[in-house]
Amino acid sequence: MKTLYKLPLLDPQSTEGFKAVQLKGESPTNWSVNSYTLRGGLQEGVQVVEINNGKLSFAVLPTRGMGIWKGQCGEVALGWDSPVKDPVNPAFINLQDRGGLGWLKGFNEWFVRCGLNSMGAPGMDTVLDYSGNEFEVPLTLHGNIANVPARAVSIEVTDEAIIVRGEVDESMMFGPALRLNTEIRTEFGSGAMRITDTVTNLGNNPQEHEMLYHINYGAPILEEGARLVAPFKQVAPRDPRSTEGIDTFGEYGAPEIGFVEQAYLYDLAGQADNQQTITMLRNAAGDQASLLRFSLKDFPCFTQWKNTAGTADGYVTGLEPATNYPNSRRFEREQGRVISLAGGESRTTNITIEALDSKEAVTAVETEIRTLQETAQGTVHPQPLSNFSDC
């Protein structure tokens, strides 16, 4: 592998600021990298890195914790339409808004990380103050990381792939000091990207760590008759509302104004040797899909979020691989699912997100998933499990 370009877009040691670059080439595909800063309203100052590998394009948002705004692969649009129209600069977000739901004022990306120290439903939890005394604080929905700007961003173009890297600090004195280093890599002409995240505890003492990837799709993949295909050992509804839809949990309806969200918690099946698994959202015709490949060692918990509400309210489903289920951290700790990182410890994970735009490709993956499914019992619990959710 030969590096063609390697340059910082944002260097915290320099005063130059985020660089607007335009790179492009014709070999091996017509690729490009464009970086720029959004202006106006709540998006004032939001940095964007647009990457096009010749087939797949996507827009990374350094200012929003290296999330990914939206993507496109041929005719397959990746992302969704939120009532929040622009990517929001975290300077304008108060996570404590609306009883800890302030995160929802910036929620419109295709790929959003939830974490690093907590994620999931808002709820009270016990933390330590500067004197080591326990006290109760309200944790806000899905944590901080999507609303922390990246401090170092760089781009590399090799003869094989385009790689964007960034570093995001969720740090404080007398509390968790966690750093995310992310690398998003896509090969020329591929419909896939691979996201390699390393989370490091910068402090000396152990800290808790939770991570969930909120990967969201609206039309056109999501539509009436679209399906989530996933190999599972067991699946359970999150709450009574989700119980109502358990018979058709893998299928999606048309936009329905007033539809109340449903969520299904999966214990996925993985390959025996490396615990690799696949989940795929496919459209009704089976000629468009997006799939995730990851290891259950990295993300043992998977949540399917179904929000087939009215188009203007956000017609969307979320595929959510995670270190644990998105319940309150206190509940997840009780279930033994919250990771603890020792002082200085790092944890590296990988996920591949791929878009498919042909019937053949979709069918092949369905076969792959079916094969995995055959290794597991595939229990569907009609009611919530008390160790899966606290609802």
Place this chain on the structure above:
Amino acid sequence: MKTLYKLPLLDPQSTEGFKAVQLKGESPTNWSVNSYTLRGGLQEGVQVVEINNGKLSFAVLPTRGMGIWKGQCGEVALGWDSPVKDPVNPAFINLQDRGGLGWLKGFNEWFVRCGLNSMGAPGMDTVLDYSGNEFEVPLTLHGNIANVPARAVSIEVTDEAIIVRGEVDESMMFGPALRLNTEIRTEFGSGAMRITDTVTNLGNNPQEHEMLYHINYGAPILEEGARLVAPFKQVAPRDPRSTEGIDTFGEYGAPEIGFVEQAYLYDLAGQADNQQTITMLRNAAGDQASLLRFSLKDFPCFTQWKNTAGTADGYVTGLEPATNYPNSRRFEREQGRVISLAGGESRTTNITIEALDSKEAVTAVETEIRTLQETAQGTVHPQPLSNFSDC
């Protein structure tokens, strides 16, 4: 009407950022438009559009929800002196500060919108979470809209008028998604501006909507002997403190250190055909005034806010046309005064604000108001009304 100039100052589709423009002309009056960005301290990044129609000038603040900082019409200064010296970038405002009074850390404009989903006194209210469950949240003073930056701003100069337009989104997933489109128009050589606001529910489900225009005046119009002239069916003090001043509610005293604010709630009289009404603040001599013309169909409730405190504490009165009274939203809902906008529904309102700088003009308007007053009983309630205020 012929358009001479039409240009975007801030285009969310462009990465250019807010444009510093200087337009001017000599016909039909010496007019000008200047836009620029404030720097330093809490005003860092605050955008300003200064408009001068040859007689009236005023400064719009896109960054603060298209509020109007201050104006000038001949010798008539429009606005007031707040302890908050600079226009504050919303990035530095936490509305939850000081028990929900954080709005007061940015309050110094002549014209401030309160809304869009709530306004008035802070208080607990019930909202829905992402699962449609009710929960209680503290609503902060006067809502969000004054602290949301406009996402699209443009200027138009015709052969008759200067028009500035802006778009402000108060949006979230799983909650209200309301958009304000405002047009502020002033004709050459006029002492007046007309503000046309359209609020649209971008979502599919009904959402509540409250709007109050907090239009504020200090010296020189406000002075000992200044008066508010308004045609009313009935007026009532808001609370016991306001009851103390009910005998002279329409008159103003000199600055008085330690003066505690008083507020009077008006049920105004309007013209029989179109419900148009007028309220005017005039100085003691009756040769300076500012008046509001609006329809009671748009703004059925009117509040007079008297805060004749010491000069350094903010010697100011507010004229406040609104969709309802500025009580907690919960109280206003109980009184049936909170508007509900259906999914996709828009509501458009108009108000004209005019400055007068001659005795003749002031007298003429007083006559106009007196004529309106003669159509109504003009009841002055000595005590708060239980359906007007919850104090």
Place this chain on the structure above:
Amino acid sequence: MKTLYKLPLLDPQSTEGFKAVQLKGESPTNWSVNSYTLRGGLQEGVQVVEINNGKLSFAVLPTRGMGIWKGQCGEVALGWDSPVKDPVNPAFINLQDRGGLGWLKGFNEWFVRCGLNSMGAPGMDTVLDYSGNEFEVPLTLHGNIANVPARAVSIEVTDEAIIVRGEVDESMMFGPALRLNTEIRTEFGSGAMRITDTVTNLGNNPQEHEMLYHINYGAPILEEGARLVAPFKQVAPRDPRSTEGIDTFGEYGAPEIGFVEQAYLYDLAGQADNQQTITMLRNAAGDQASLLRFSLKDFPCFTQWKNTAGTADGYVTGLEPATNYPNSRRFEREQGRVISLAGGESRTTNITIEALDSKEAVTAVETEIRTLQETAQGTVHPQPLSNFSDC
């Protein structure tokens, strides 16, 4: 004294923004002034003024309330390593985070002001609303001033000294409106700087005022065997945890992972005539030190904060001259230690911070402190005093 350069770096009357200047000279020492703006991550937009008088250099942060990030005097590094790596733009800080400990997400400076209206431990306190009614609000750790950007910054170079000035407003309507005017002055070739702060109540009514200088040191001055040398009438541990270390309160240990902070509250001895006093942190060998000279009339209370935790968690001690002890404001008020500034009143204080880099200099100051100590009894209370702390 002759002025060589005098220029604004940030003028709120101008739209030019913070100026990047590079001044330097060779006489009487090789001095320089550099100003620039940091970019990337949480430091996006943070302004820095670096001053080098030929011996002592330091970096002032206008965006963080004119705090001082770090300094250097020969081989003596002034400052510390926090888990928070970059200076944080207040736009990204929510002081209400983590139960009122949000201040800790931006805490990494050598010199940080705590105040102006409150400082110390978070806690409930009673304030007045816009109607003069009392209500309870949670005060956050160490107040607002370190997270308010300066609105006016200027630099002056004379034939004797370099002076940087700034103005920081902690203001609101219906609440405290306090302005800090600071002047930081350093003479050519000196190891010292003098900070002159004037706090003015911009309003008409009395307002409470608290100020603490959080002056923080890590390695190399802080090390095993380092000592705080201070002349005291009495000293007491803040809480039970600090009681454990009372026998060695003046001495420091090596970094110790899991060390829980200790604090000692001093009633210092000062010179009989002008109440001038000195406190000094010196390294083990006694050839590096930093000392503070101030009057007990300005800062009657002094706190020593010992946080000899692991290096990655923040190995640091704070020397904290203050108007009162850093307990909750409610407790400090009960003890009669909270200052009230009348409407329009100003309060000016001075402090000199000096770095020493020779054994002779350190010894000379120790002698000076010993002389002062001989004028006082030097009582060491083994247990917390009920009027010094509420722990």
